[in-house]
Amino acid sequence: MAHISAHPASSAGALAPTDPTFRIVFLFHSNLDLLETTLPRCLEALTDSTKESFEVMLHCDGTSPEVASKLPALLAGWGVDELRVRRRHRFVASGDGSNNGHRQLFALRSPYLIVIEDDVVMYRTDPSFDVLAACRRLFESCPDVPALSKVDDYHQWSWALKDEGAEIEPGVRSVNRLSTHFVAYDVQRFTAVAARLGGFDLDVFIDRDDLSYNWEDLVSHVGTTGGRRIAFPEGWPLKVFHCDRKVVAGSMYHTQDPRLKAQILAELEQQFRAQPASDTRVTA
Numbered sequence: 102m103a104h105i106s107a108h109p110a111s112s113a114g115a116l117a118p119t120d121p122t123f124r125i126v127f128l129f130h131s132n133l134d135l136l137e138t139t140l141p142r143c144l145e146a147l148t149d150s151t152k153e154s155f156e157v158m159l160h161c162d163g164t165s166p167e168v169a170s171k172l173p174a175l176l177a178g179w180g181v182d183e184l185r186v187r188r189r190h191r192f193v194a195s196g197d198g199s200n201n202g203h204r205q206l207f208a209l210r211s212p213y214l215i216v217i218e219d220d221v222v223m224y225r226t227d228p229s230f231d232v233l234a235a236c237r238r239l240f241e242s243c244p245d246v247p248a249l250s251k252v253d254d255y256h257q258w259s260w261a262l263k264d265e266g267a268e269i270e271p272g273v274r275s276v277n278r279l280s281t282h283f284v285a286y287d288v289q290r291f292t293a294v295a296a297r298l299g300g301f302d303l304d305v306f307i308d309r310d311d312l313s314y315n316w317e318d319l320v321s322h323v324g325t326t327g328g329r330r331i332a333f334p335e336g337w338p339l340k341v342f343h344c345d346r347k348v349v350a351g352s353m354y355h356t357q358d359p360r361l362k363a364q365i366l367a368e369l370e371q372q373f374r375a376q377p378a379s380d381t382r383v384t385a
Contacts, residue, residue: 123155123233124211127181128202129219130161133168135344135362138370139222140179146223146232146339147215153233156182156211162202163189197308203281203316204301207292213237214286220344220362221252221282224373227338239332240287243269247290248324249332250279251341259351262333265325272336278321279331282343294323342369 125147127140140159148155159181161169169186176184187205194200199218206216213236217223225232236249246269255262263277299305300319307314324331344362345355 120210121154121156122211122237123153123213123215124158124209125155125215125217126158126160126206127217127219128160128162128199128206130163130198130202131165131168132219132359132362133171134359135366136219137175138366139219139344140181143217143221143223144180146225148233149225150228151231151233153231153237155233158183158185160202160206161186162205163187163198192303195304195306195308197306197315199281200306200316207288207295207301209288212288213240214288216281216284216286218282218343222342222344222366222369223283224340224369225338226340226373230338232337232339235334235337236285239270239273239334240285240290243330243332244290245329246324246332247287247294247329248279248320249285249334250281250283251334251337251339252280252282252343253340254342255280257343257347259347265330269330269332272334274333274335275330276333277325277331279317279324279333280343281315281317281320283341284320290329291320291323294327294329295319298322340373344369 125144127136127143129136144157157180159172159176159179161172161184164186172184172186175181187202189198189201194204203216206214215236239249240246258278258280260278265275265277267275269275295301298319300316300323305314305319306316321331323329342365343355344365345357346361346365348354348356
């Protein structure tokens with residue numbers, strides 16, 4: 102059952118009483134050990150005490166039958182409303198494997214979509230801050246923003262994060278790119294332009310050492326052309342981390358090493374959940 106609360110009309114028009122304002126999707130492939138912590142942490146950070154209505158979906162793309170069979174028993178405990186499992190057998194997007202999952206998520210009635218990849222963890226540092234309400238308010242007040250993203254360890258990126266003009270509002274940067282680790286979309290604003298740019302075609306993406314155009318490149322393309330802006334709310338009390346590291350500094354690629362991901366997550370848990378001594382740090 103979706104989580105419902107009263108809420109005024111959004112940029113997508115008046116909502117029927119049963120339509121949640123947000124759909125939150127976790128995009129999952131195979132690392133269930135990691136997901137058992139990252140999913141609950143992210144949901145807590147995004148939704149605890151929120152006044153917004155939302156539903157939660159776990160979208161499994163290319164997940165093995167052995168792993169997928171373990172998921173139904175976990176959904177209620179996590180607060181997940183819907184499980185979707187898709188094989189990478191037919192009609193598979195080109196480029197990086199994650200493109201196939203991202204492009205499947207936009208057939209929905211909710212005006213706002215949040216997508217979180219399975220090796221991302223979040224911590225809200227101010228319990229009174231309503232992340233979903235802040236997202237909605239930003240989209241409503243900034244009609245030129247189709248997407249919002251935040252990752253605290255962005256200094257790893259090979260394509261550097263840079264400002265594009267002045268702040269959108271205090272604490273919210275206008276930036277040149279985003280990462281699909283965590284993205285909030287105004288669905289109508291994004292999908293119309295993405296479709297025009299070929300974003301839902303199967304053969305538009307490419308992922309090679311010498312040339313890369315994947316889902317995050319498409320979303321960055323949509324968000325930085327035609328007078329549009331990408332919102333990067335660096336000042337919000339929400340810490341977002343990718344539990345992985347680059348193969349080497351400057352590389353486009355991450356290690357995908359489950360042991361390293363588990364180690365990074367454990368360090369973040371110690372910092373943000375165990376209330377350690379003040380000198381405890383995580384090298385992000």
